[in-house]
Amino acid sequence: MADPLPCPLSPIGRPLPHQSALDHVTGRASYTDDSAGRFRGLLHAWPVQSPHAHACIRRIERKEALALPGVAAVLTAADIPGENDTSSGAGDEPLLPATEVFYHGQPVAWVLAESPEAARRGAEAVSVEYEPLPGLVGLEEAIAAQSWLAGPFRIVRGDFRCAWEASSHRAEGSLAMGGQEHFYLETQAALAWEDADGGLIVRSSTQDPSQTQEIVARVLGLPRHRVVVECSRMGGAFGGKEVQASPYAAIAALGCRRTGRPVRVRLPRALDMVLTGKRHPFLGRYRAGFTAEGKLLALQAELFADGGWCRDLSAGVLWRALLHLDNAYWIPAIEATGFVCRTHKTSQTAFRGFGGPQGAALIEEVLTHIAQALDLPPALVRKRNLYRPGQTTPYGQTVREAESLHTLWDRLLEQAGYVEREAEIAAANRADPYRKRGIAITPVKFGIAFTQGHFNQAGASVLLYRDGSAQVHHGGTEMGQGLQTKIRQIAAATLGLPLEWVRVAATRTDQIPNTSPTAASSGCDLNGPAVVEACRQLRERLRPLAAELLGCPPLLVCFAEGQVFCEYEPIRKLAFRRLAEEAHRRSIPLFAQGFYRTPGLSFDPETGRGRPFAYFAIGAAVSEVEVDGFTGEYRIRAVDILHDVGCSINPLIDRGQVEGAFFQGLGWVTCEELLWDRQGRLRTAGASTYKLPSWSELPPRFAVRFFSSGAESPAIGGSKAAGEPPLLLALSVREALKAAIAGFGPGPVELGLPATPERVYWAIEAARRRARAGRRARPAARIAPRVRPGARAHP
Secondary structure (H helix, E strand, C coil), rough: CCCCCCCCCCCCCCCCCCCCCHHHHHHHCHHHHHHHHCCCCCCCCCCCCCCCCEEEEEEEEEEHHHCCCCCCEECCCCHHCCCCCCCCCCCCCCCCCHHHECCCCCCCEEEHHHHHHHHHHHHCCCCEEEEEEECCCHHHHHHHHCCEEEEEEEEEEEEHHHHHCCCCCEEEEEEEEECCCCCCCCCEEEEECCCCCEEEEECCCCCCCCHHHHHHHHCCEEEHHHEEEEEEECCCCCCCCCCHHHHHHHHHHHHHHHHHCCCCEEEEEHHHHCCCEECCEEEEEEEEEEECCCCCCCEEEEEEEEECCCCCHHHHHHHHHHHCCCCCCCCCCEEEEEEEEECCCCCCCCCCCCCHHHHHHHHHHHHHHHHHCCCCCCCHHHHEEEECCEECCCCCEEEECHHHHHHHHHHHHHHCHHHHHHHHHHHHHHHHHCCEEEEEEEEEEEEEEEHHHCCCCEEEEEECCCCEEEEEEEECCCCCCCCCHHHHHHHHEEEEEEEEEEECCCEECCCCCCCCCCCCCCHHHHHHHHHHHHHHHHHHHHHHHHHHHCCCHHHHHEEEEEEECCCCCCCCCEEEEHHHHHHHHCCCCEEEEEEEEEECCCCCCCCCCCCCCCEEEEEEEEEEEEEEEECCCEEEEEEEEEEEEECCCCCCHHHHHHHHHHHHHHHHHHHHCCCEEECEEEECCCCCCCCCCCCHHCCCCCEEEEECCCCCCHHHHHHHCCCCCHHHHHHHHHHHHHHHHHCCCCCCCCEEECCCCCHHHHHHHHHHHHHHHHCCCCHHHHHHHHCCCCCCCCC
8 A cells, every 4th residue: 555645734524526527527637639729730530431341351442532622641551660559468450441341330441631531532432442341240149159259258256056956946038238429528638749850759538648659650550759648637537548549640740640641530429439449338147046035046147248340458458357247145055158249330348337337237137036036125026146255256255345245235215214214115005007107226346446457557657846846747647537747646646745846748759658558447546645655755755854953853844735844743744845845955855756556456367266355345336216116217216335446535526426436337238229220220329319318318316426435445544436336326226117117017027238218118018917917937948846756847
């Protein structure tokens, strides 16, 4: 753990607003594309897109395009001086395809022109001859064809078959989970220009400047020190700019290198949705053995992820889905297998949660299935299966937060008035045959760290100036999540400076090299300790000088609010700026570098065992809904969230993260539906056809509370990550919908994800049919109690 944050006057723990909040709402915040107007001779890029999901490229003719007014160049694979590869190591992602296209709309060339309109006209004038090939668009098609990008990956504990056969009750089923569009407010954007020494500077809206630097250097055939990538802020990212920002930066850089002029790439919304990857659609299949009390004994699960046309980050996404298949529940015997499927669609990529939501959704489906099959309250079944102290995950990591999980669960039930509301809902449902309500509680246990071990490191550089002000450089990027605000608080607290004396600079690869992506909810957990280490070095370097000037022992020197003083005689003090000036006069260096790596992590993908996470972030949510039996439309009546953020560095920032993550998860589980046609065209390529959650989905009661009694966090200052874990709490809304549907007829309820009103309506119709038929359980193929030899099976 990093050096403890000092000083009773520390800004740590204060609910300070986002440092750019005022700039955001007044329009003063500058994003990547906002600086395009500063460049003379700027060229604009537009893609030439494939009209096929899968085809061979026979010929590309660009003469007509180059003859058009304003068109400066047409870039194809033949113009790439380095490697035609933008992958993260798999070698399967050409920047521009030379012989074959793999998804509808894939760019085969880019036109550079004096204006966006001229670039579009030029793209229309490029002639490409294709030979169409058979394509796979649907996930189930790919599974049937055994079209794999990666896998099988396995996690196994215990003997599933023996536990399955010994189980008194059994269930099996499946769950199809849709993808999700990132819909960041700032679409993919990049600017590239040459510096005075012939190197390249790329301003990119990227979560990973070092990866973008690597790709640009690889494509151009340059050493990395000749390429500088900078990112001041992003207008949202959610994982969509972790690796998929790099191709657009590479196009801008390639165009700049080819023409000697600055080049701008910015995708309009519709084009961004057509070209970029999404959250992975998944198909989960399961067989579960359990007791009459609803306790899980055995689980066999298969997870199939739709990876799209290339590998991207899909292997990591699938691994995290498998690692979160348990969510917060003890599974004595488990056999989990996963495959990444190749389809002819956009390459699906990182998205907030990174596979964790899909894994958790499947186990929540299993537990609700068990509860409805046994006619037990789902909350009771979930409570009975929560981890207990001393138990380990299927991959062997001890759940230190198990006791806290039970405390949090019970406290939320009490705070939300769950038992009383459950009784009220039952009475309301008996009184109204046409509208039904449902309530549900679900937990989250989300592992914090990169599962790819070498990413769990960070560097920082802190510069002190003679006037006492400080500038901080670190490897994290700001995408609206408040990382820079927290880093500023951390630096100010460690140096003992007022906030306004600390500036956090834009992220640049020539300031902090070889950075990790800002992802996996670890931006502050990694970069914060690195900043603390650099600040600590400076503070300790100044301490002997301060002791000399104050006339007290070095151990008694304190730094706070821009003053340096003796601990027991605070009247003996001097201004920090005077100390900095004196240090400079005595040739004491006023700059330092810090480094941090997360200790104790390990995971072996061959055995599926290890300790991949530094800790688990936990929480729970209670959601209540009301469903219209005639239309399937529904409204969310109330949401209560209790989430563990540890000793929060900034409670206001963390509250915003919890609220935002929940609503993004709400979109995934209820209304955001991606649709492709049989030709592989995305039919939901805009806000008019892709339904985002809005103010109308905000429930009248939306209560977020922080849990402060959790297990101690090893992260900086005892804080815990809040970026991704709360997204999984939105699964409580889907489970509440299933409870409401069960009010129309007996379960188990089958409801797709997203649970659109159409799907809710058809689930209601199925429940009504079961009610009319007088059935109280799923058919034998779906749930079968164990039958002893010689006994008659229950019909």
